Every structure is written in structure tokens, then in C-alpha cells.
Amino acid sequence: MSSNRLRVVMLILTATLVAAFAGGAAAQTSESHGWLNNDQARTPYGTFQFKNGYPTADTSRQVRDVITRNRAIEVYIAQMPTVSWYAVWKGIAGAGGKQPNQLVIWERLMDAKTLLLTGNTETVYGLAAMDLRKGPIVIEVPPKMLGGVNDIRQTEIFGIGPTGVDKGQGGKLLIVPPGYAGTIPPGYIVGHSPGYRIVFAVRGFLEEGKPDAAVALMKKARVYALADAGHPPAQAFVDGSGKEIDTIFPDTATYFDDLGQIIQDEPAEMFTPSDRFAMASIGLVSGKPFTPDNAQRKLLAEAAQIGSAYARVNGFDSQDATRIVYPDRKWEQLFIGGSVTWDAQGYPNEDRRAAFSYSAIGMSPAMTSKAVGQGSQYIWTMRDAQGRYLDGATNYVLHIPPNIPVKNFWSIVVYDAQSRSLLRSHQPFPSVSQYTGPVANADGSYDIYFGPKGPPGKSKNWIETVPQKGWFVLMRFYGPLPPFFDQSWKPGDIEVAK
Template identity: 55%
Template sequence: MKEIKVYPLTKASSPPKMEFLNGSNKDINTVFPDNFQFFELLAQLVEEEPAENFGPLERSMMMAIGIEKGKPFNPDEKTKALLAEAARLGGAMARANTFASSAPGVFYYPDRQWQGVREGMTYTFSRDGAPQIDARNNVYYMAAGNSPAMMAKNVGEGSQYLWTYRDADGNFLDGAKNYKLHVLPNIPAKNFWSVVVYDALSRSELQNGQPIPSVSSYVKPLINPDGSVDIAFGPDEPKEKGNWIKTVPGKGWFPIFRFYGPEEPYFDKTWKLEDIAPAK
């Protein structure tokens, strides 16, 4: 990343020195507000970015509420109140669409709780040129970014992701309870794999007191003799030494399992990720 140089074209002959900011160990709020400020931030984004970044449908909808590039966004008090309520209701609808969704194609395996991007979906979340709004919101409420390499089938390259909000019994994951994930041998990830736990409210990494709420092939996890990996989740550290991600009572959580350099058994589903089970 530090080989990148960004500067105005007018300074190409003498580019300025790049300044890189380190965000590690700093509090950063990446969650959009569920109030009128949402629309203020949207208006700022529209003003700062090229108009072509937004499709005709999006621009039309924003123009209907007074957001248009090159024009001030200054709604009256009545409109502000309506937009504030719209943001609150929109946030509630997004949460339901994401966490409670059971629409066809949401689950990656028909007999498991793990979800993935629906088959046949492009990285712009369209099918035959038609925007798939619910499918897009289903993912973007809990995840902030996307790229073609994350959605296309590239065996041994790019990345793929699975996530779940429920345990093997279909119950939402509870920060006060203990769980176990048994990961079968031969994880189909050419480069590396990881599982990261997120706070269901903020959709950001769970603040649990651990440096990183994660287990991955990079941290030299404890591996069973048969090559499988067991990962414990819960507020209480297991008595037996192992791979443990601490959760927080009173907070919902969800994991994302990442496959970097996903291999064919991931795509043809001859290798399957088991459900997270309540600890016994």
C-alpha cells in the first residue's frame, strides 16, 4: 500500500510526499446514523463525488428530497422531521432485512445457517441489469465494502465470505452463552482463512478486551490431530487450552468466515462449514 502515490495531475512532475495515517488502536465510527444526519452526510457525499458515481434511479430519488449536486441541501423543519423518521424506519427495515432474512438463496448451504452472496449476483447486486435492492441491503447493512473479486468465482484467487447470525438450532447468537465451531480439515483456502466476530449493533469488530476478536491461520491456531480446528465463542474461557474468541453478555454478535484464495471444494460445496453449536 505504501507504494501508492496520489496527487493532482498538475503536480506529476514533482509529486508531494505521501502521508500515511495509521488507524490501529484508534476509535473510528463507521456506522451511519439513523437520524436526519444521515441525509446531511448523503448530501455531502453527493456534492464531493462525481455525479456518475450514482445511478439515474438513485439521483432521481435524492433529487425528490432536495439532494442534488451543485445545489444547497436546506430542507424546512417539517421535511427535516419527515426525513429523520425515514432514517429511523429505514434503519429498522435494514436490520430486519439483514438479521431476520429467510429469503430464498440467502443460505449458502441448504442445510446450514451460514449465509453468502446469492448465486448469480454481480458485485453491483444486479441480475439481468435489474438492481436487487433487498439483496444488496441484506449485505451492506452488516458489511461496508465490496469488489468484483469478492463476488466472482475465482478459484485460488480473490476471496469469499460466509456469515451467520444463528446457531445450529436456529437461535440468534447470544453474547452471554458459550458456543463451539468445529471446522473440518482441509479448509479450502489457498492463501489463508480467518473468522472474525462482530458486534450485531455496530457491525464493527466486537470490543471484547482481546486485541483482535479473531482466529486465523496466521495466528498459529491449535489444530487437532486430524487437521480440524475447534473454535470456542463465549464470555467464559474454556478450561481446556484452545482457540477462543470472547463474547460480551448483553451484546448480540455474528462471525464472518473468510476464505482467501478459495479453492474448488468451497465452490462445489464438497467441503462444508459446520454450524456453530451451543456448548455442552
Template identity: 40%
Template sequence: PTYTVWQLSRAFVKDGDLAATAQQVKDTMRTYPWAQRDNPPETNFVNLSGLKMNGIHANNFEFYEELNAVIQKEPANAFPPELVGTLAAIGIKKGQPFEPDDRMRAILTDAVAVGNATARSIIFAQRDKRGFYFPDRQWKTNFIGGSSEFYNNGERMLDSRVLFHYYATVITPAMAAPAVGTGSVYGYAERDANGDYLDGGKTYQITLPAPIPVNNFWSFMVYDNQTRSMLETDQQTAGVDSNSPDLKPNADGSYTVWFGPKAPKGKEGNWVQTLPGKGWNSLLRLYGPLQPWFDKTWKPGDFELVK
């Protein structure tokens, strides 16, 4: 157990009405200590929209200071002894100051740089063939082996664990092994159909063939390769989904979406803005995925460079 608890919930937006969705959450969701269940206090909701927050972990020496802050705050038995011992070996111990000398500080600074580069390589230069959904597509999975604990025949797949937790945040068993028609599935791509990295200064198009196998809805989100956070653009959406009111299907029911610095004329509703000078990747989400996704009889297109 830990003193800090973080709960995330995702609400489905109906008819693009964000305000109504937010109000429904406020009207129905209650959070309070179990000890106060007989007379729960009013839940206080804080609107973070428009506020600046840094949710990115450090990739320099400050990373160790973040780790030390967690160890000092949480109970001594909150983490496995192996992990606590590893941190103790570099001077991070509960109840003691973290004060590495110049020699150790230099070693740790080099180590975090190597770790950061290694994690990025695992994500953006994937060599494990099990990570690809389809042999002829660029789409990859964050859940190699289909286990939220990254087990495979008694093996802890360390690179697979790094891939997920460096790229994403929070995890549940249902995310790794969703049932047909419920939950969600995810695929990420950082390269175009030619195998080149996606460039924020160029324009791409991608088509999802009809019928798209979802019970609920699908979405594309774009992320900054550097921060792994949603790309900050003037569009202020960082993506598009099938509930978007201005999204238009093709005549055959498929959907084509454009990604680039400027919207193609007449395609504004089917466009996601990117930034010149910024490498990006996209996460395709299917909410309530149907059988054609699981048996791979349906495939999303790849990002095609528009020249």
C-alpha cells in the same frame, strides 16, 4: 467521476509479523496524481492504529445530512439522474440549502427508522432461500445471484443489494464471482445450529473439517450486530485466522474455535472474545478457495452452544 476516491488494499501477514508487513507496504506502495508521474512526490503514510474513528453511518435524521454533504461536494453528474431526482424530491439539491420544515423532518425521521429496521431484517432474518450456502447450515452469502451489481435475468435484486451494502463496505466483481484458487469467498452467520441468535454472553464452538479448502488462509471475524463493525473487546483482535501463531489444530487436522466472554481452559489460542449484552455475527473468509467449497463437498460446521 467523483472528487473523492477511496482505495482499500489488503496485505497478507507472514508468520504473524504485522510490523514487517506494514513496512513492506510502505516500501513498495506509491500513490500520487497521474500528472506528477514523471516526478512523483513521497507518499505520506498515516498510522491509524489505536486512534478512535467513527465509520458508522447515521440511522437517524443525520443520515440525510450526510447525503446532502455528498451531493454538495461532488460534481452534479456524479450520480445517476434517478438517484439525484429521488434526493431532490426530499429537498437535497446541489447548490441549495437542505432545510426541511418540521413536517418534512418528522416524515424523514420516520422513514430512516423504517429503512434501518427493514435493512436489519433483510440481513438478520433472511427469508430468501438462495441466500443460504447449504440447506443444513446457518451460513449465508452476501452475494445472492453471484453478481456484484445484483442482476438476475434483467432484474435488479433490491433486497440482495440492501443486504450487502448495509452489512459490508466496498465491492468488486471478483468478490461476487471468485475463481477457484484465487480471490476470496465469504459466508456470514448470526445464528447457532439451533437457529437461535448468537448471544455475546454465551459460549459456542465451531469446527472446520479437514482439509480446509484454501490456497492461502482462512479467518473468522466477529461483528457487532448493532454497528456492523468489528466487536470491540479487550482481546483487540475481533477474530482469529489460520496464520495466528497460537492457533492449534485438532488431531485429524480440523480446527475448532471457541467464541464467548471467557476462553475455555487451554484453548486461549483458539478463542474469540465476545461481550455479554451484545448480539454478534461472524464472517468466515476463505482466501484462495478451492473446488470443494464451490461444489459444496466441504461444509463448515455451525456454531454449537456450549452448556
């Protein structure tokens, strides 16, 4: 939490006390400054009592609880990218064979059994969780691979691909841990990680509608310890398709347990001084076990619930004007402000970062690069044309005009508003894309249908939704072309079907 945010929390509490007293909710006093003497201050947090200007024992306890809860809420919001990526790290490390440096590949694409924030059904994913506490790790990257290596805070150490460190030619990457003083052999592209837990993430596109070529390319990658470079062990691969793999962080007090483990294991310098103060004030101190008592754990559980409630308001009911993609549509930006570091306004905007982090992962500069015909762009919506949240029991239709501005492909994917993962229904892949063979209209446009039952004869253009489940849509543009950027082309809104 930034020092500015901490000051805001303290000012709000102070203002509440003063307002309650000055407005007549407290006992009468002739003190013009509003200073509390022998008074009761009735606030939304409870009644605070003072005698001769001093707080009673109950008041001290109450106010400390308020501060602990409020600071924990701010820590929840500020550290969401880190705790989220740690959940990914744990989920991948614990999948399948649970071997060191195993590479999990969704060989038959990602289906709804995988819990991953806004994963894509039309992209082949590969993920490996690595631990540098035992020393440097080598990643052998084949040519034409796309991806990157991120530390536990979702900060990119390496980009991989045409715009990455290997320039699309592949090579041997060497990631060294903090403070490493050992010998670095020649022939490696070296990256210095600020922390010990890192994630290697790659993706590949379908060829002729099939994942085979992308999977074969990923299986040329090798991940092993530098100490084993002379005789690298056989690479362990796990097929993630069709498996229950959970990579999403909790909205309970366990969130703070995970953060406590990160703080205990990672260098303190990974966090800013103001972050460290905020975390220390709720018992999260570098190098010390996190052992909250029952009373504190209750406050942390409340903070996680309030923090997650705010995250949903912040993400699904954002009031940030720059989120709107088209002035006359309900589509919104996933990266509000267009900056992967969230500092487009001259300072890190924690609300924008948290809005992204609650529903998505992967803060790579390539995701915000506006390169024509390269990379990807994303827009999303959780509302229909009238501004109502999308309801799983209602039938809808989305009109997509002809000449979709992509060099590679486009996709429409539906997600569960609760889990922010692929919506689980009778369809294993809740999506329609260029690869799934939707039926075009006579003018080349498409009508995509959403609802618990598909319209007759429209199965190729229908995505099943589930009653009593909210849902939202991401539209992806891979290799976006000029009409996307200048907005001379734009999709329709999602309309209630007649």
C-alpha cells in the same frame, strides 16, 4: 429509488385508502368504485377526510407527510452504498495528519478500535481518500499490490493486481475528474471518474504471521496531484492501528445531510433520473443546499430509523432463499446472487444490495469471482444450529472439519451486530485464523469456542463475546479450492456448548 419501487409505494398507499374505505372503516357511500367523496378514510397513517371529493387541508398535509417519509425510506435504502462510502471517505480523510492524499495503513493490523464494516483482523489494509475537484491525481502502484480505486458510489474505476489494469506489474495510474479537458501526459494508465471523491484501497497478506512485508509494500505507493508530478511531495502515512477511526454512516437524519452534501458536490449524472426524482421529492436537489425545516427533519429522522430497522431485518432476517450456502446449515452468502452489480435476476435488486451495504463495504468484481486458488470467498452467520440469534452471554462451539480448502489462509472473525464492526471486548483482535496458531484436534479439525469466558486450556481457540451484545461471524477463504465450491467440504453450525 427505481420507478418501479416508487409505483409500489404509491400503490400501497392507494390500496390502504381503498381497503379502509371498502372494509367499513370509512363513512357509508353508495359509490361502487370506492371513490372518496364526503368520507373519512381510517388508515394506519391516520384518518383522512374528504369533502365533495376534495381533501381537507389537514388531509393534504398528512398524506404529503406519508409520501415524504416513505420516499425518504426508499432513498435511505437505495443510496446506502453511496452514503456508506462517503463515511469511509470522511473517516480516512480525517484520520491522523488530515493531509491531502494521505495513506492510512493499519500497520499492526486492524483492531476493534477501528469502526469499519466487517473489517478483517488478518489482512493489512491501506486506504486513501482523494478529491478530484482540484484536478487529476496520480497513484504510483508498486508491483504485486492488491486493491483498487472506487468512486463515491463504490463502483470500481480501477482494479489493481494480477487481474487488474496493471496485471500485477505496478505502474502509474492517473484518475481524471468528470469533464476533464486538460492534457493527459503519456506513460499513465488512465481512468475517468464519474465523480470527484474517490477512495484508493489496498490490502496485503501476512508473511510468516507478520504484517511487515505487506506494510513495506504499501509504503512504496505514492499519491499526489498531477500538477505536482514534477516534484511530488513526500507521501504522508498514518498508522491506523490502535486508533479510534470511525468510517460508518449514521442511522439518523444526519444520513440525509451526508447525502445532501454528496448531491451538492458531485455531478448529477452520477445518479439515475429516477434516483434524482426520488431525492428531489424530499428536498435533495443537485446544486442546491439541503436545508430541511424542523417538520421535514422530523420526517427524515423517522425515515432513517425505519430504514435502518428494515436494513437490519433485510440483512439479519433475510427471506431470500438464495442466501443459504448449504441446505443443512445456517451459513449465508454475503453477496446474495453472486453479482457485485446485484443484477443476477435481470434487474438490480436493491434489497440484496442494501443487505450487503448495511454490514459490508467493497463492491469489487474480484470479491465475487469464483476463481479456484485465487481471490477470496466469504460466508457468514448470525444464528446457531437451532436458528437462534447468537447471544453474547452464551457459550458456543464451532466445529471446522480438517483439510480447510484454501490455498492461502482462512479466518473466523466476530462482529458486533450493532456496529457491524469488530466486536469490542478484552481481546483487541476478536478472531481465530490460520495465523493465530489455534490447536488442532487429532484428525486435523478445529473446535472454535465463543463466549464471555473461555474454556480452560482453549485460549488459542477462543473468541470472547460480550453479554447483552449480539454478534455474528464471517468465515473467509483466501485462495479457495474446489472442495469449497463443490461443497464437498463445509463447516459445522455454531452449537450451544454443553
